[in-house]
Amino acid sequence: MKNGINQDGVQKINRVLIIRLLREAGSCSRADLARMSGLRPATITNIVNELKHIRLIREEGAINAGRGRNGVAISLDTSYYRVVGVRVSRKYFLAGLFDIAGNELESSRHEFAEGETPKERFGRIQEQIESIIEQVKEEKVVAIGIAIPGPFFRNRDSREEGFEFQDWPEIPIERLLKERFGVYVFVEHDANAGALGSYWQMNVGQEKMLVYFSAGQGIGAGFVNGGKLILGALGVAGEIGHMTVETNGILCKCGNYGCLEMYCSSTVLVNRVNKKLTKGNYSILKEGSDLDKIGKAARAGDKLTVAEYERECSYLGVGVVNIMNILNPDIVVIGDELARILPETMKECVLKVVRDRMNPIVREHTDIHIVGDEEDMSLKGAAIVAIEGLLDEPIAFEWAEEQ
Ligand SMILES: [Zn+2]
Numbered sequence: 487m488k489n490g491i492n493q494d495g496v497q498k499i500n501r502v503l504i505i506r507l508l509r510e511a512g513s514c515s516r517a518d519l520a521r522m523s524g525l526r527p528a529t530i531t532n533i534v535n536e537l538k539h540i541r542l543i544r545e546e547g548a549i550n551a552g553r554g555r556n557g558v559a560i561s562l563d564t565s566y567y568r569v570v571g572v573r574v575s576r577k578y579f580l581a582g583l584f585d586i587a588g589n590e591l592e593s594s595r596h597e598f599a600e601g602e603t604p605k606e607r608f609g610r611i612q613e614q615i616e617s618i619i620e621q622v623k624e625e626k627v628v629a630i631g632i633a634i635p636g637p638f639f640r641n642r643d644s645r646e647e648g649f650e651f652q653d654w655p656e657i658p659i660e661r662l663l664k665e666r667f668g669v670y671v672f673v674e675h676d677a678n679a680g681a682l683g684s685y686w687q688m689n690v691g692q693e694k695m696l697v698y699f700s701a702g703q704g705i706g707a708g709f710v711n712g713g714k715l716i717l718g719a720l721g722v723a724g725e726i727g728h729m730t731v732e733t734n735g736i737l738c739k740c741g742n743y744g745c746l747e748m749y750c751s752s753t754v755l756v757n758r759v760n761k762k763l764t765k766g767n768y769s770i771l772k773e774g775s776d777l778d779k780i781g782k783a784a785r786a787g788d789k790l791t792v793a794e795y796e797r798e799c800s801y802l803g804v805g806v807v808n809i810m811n812i813l814n815p816d817i818v819v820i821g822d823e824l825a826r827i828l829p830e831t832m833k834e835c836v837l838k839v840v841r842d843r844m845n846p847i848v849r850e851h852t853d854i855h856i857v858g859d860e861e862d863m864s865l866k867g868a869a870i871v872a873i874e875g876l877l878d879e880p881i882a883f884e885w886a887e888e889q
Pocket of ligand 1: 727728738739741742745
């Protein structure tokens with residue numbers, strides 16, 4: 487079916503809108519879709535037929551369409567298309583299989599070994615993707631989404647020419663994965679992916695603005711407004727780890743002094759706790775403790791560890807206040823490995839700073855959520871980046887059918 491697909495920009499936007507509405511509403515009638523989208527019933531019928539044809543939505547049974555009329559219930563068809571999500575961090579990677587509504591079907595974590603070269607690491611990521619794809623039988627894997635640490639400079643003209651992070655040389659991830667697996671590949675910064683992940687997870691309406699703080703080995707943020715990521719001129723918006731929180735503070739590798747990331751990250755926590763242990767401070771921990779042990783000690787109530795953790799969370803609170811002042815978001819979500827240690831404590835510390843430093847009206851309006859032991863938002867977000875990318879190119883689904 488060529489007609490309708492790839493026709494014009496307006497049609498494309500409408501299609502994406504319908505999918506988003508179905509995702510948010512779960513199941514609804516054509517009349518509901520017309521009402522919610524503001525599109526004409528004839529347009530809705532065209533789009534619904536098109537999306538049904540490419541197995542993105544399905545009709546099932548009757549639904550009360552209001553005013554006593556019955557309509558056919560339409561919902562996303564999550565049974566057929568699959569996307570692979572990968573989240574690469576500096577120390578490990580996560581990979582999982584997702585349905586087209588962004589639900590995680592399975593996922594696994596893989597540690598990088600010391601001394602492993604970037605090429606070897608990328609090789610392992612590819613093997614894991616392959617093993618996920620091999621398990622999929624009746625369903626169809628249509629895309630891979632991959633979330634990477636920043637800074638991720640997006641060059642729209644030559645995105646496949648690669649990027650660089652940490653000690654990784656320029657590996658053209660997008661091109662290499664496309665060549666090997668023959669599916670669409672989308673790359674995004676991990677904090678942006680986390681923002682989209684939590685935006686979908688929390689089913690936030692299009693009218694809301696959400697900020698996601700990725701509090702892990704570094705600190706980054708992603709912003710979603712009107713359902714879209716705010717990327718900035720080079721695509722590196724949200725590098726809030728380099729926001730000054732101490733004017734005359736510690737020199738950061740970025741050249742600035744007193745960056746948030748110098749006071750708050752899982753790396754800083756590990757370093758500071760170990761330094762105190764070396765100095766002989768009392769703790770249940772021994773020198774040379776890693777994040778895992780430090781997390782356990784914090785949850786066991788180890789005073790030294792909890793005090794250090796609270797100190798970091800208070801700095802994070804300053805970062806949250808700054809972002810609230812700049813962007814006035816409806817929702818602030820904080821996730822990743824630092825948040826997972828003691829989510830309740832983090833929330834208390836952040837809220838205290840926000841209470842002390844923030845305009846009360848803005849403060850009252852803003853919901854602050856800490857992501858504890860739930861899904862990894864950047865992994866989920868990687869899959870969603872792929873799904874959203876596909877929705878911008880629905881021809882991809884037809885193409886997948888022809889493979
Ligand atoms: Zn910095």
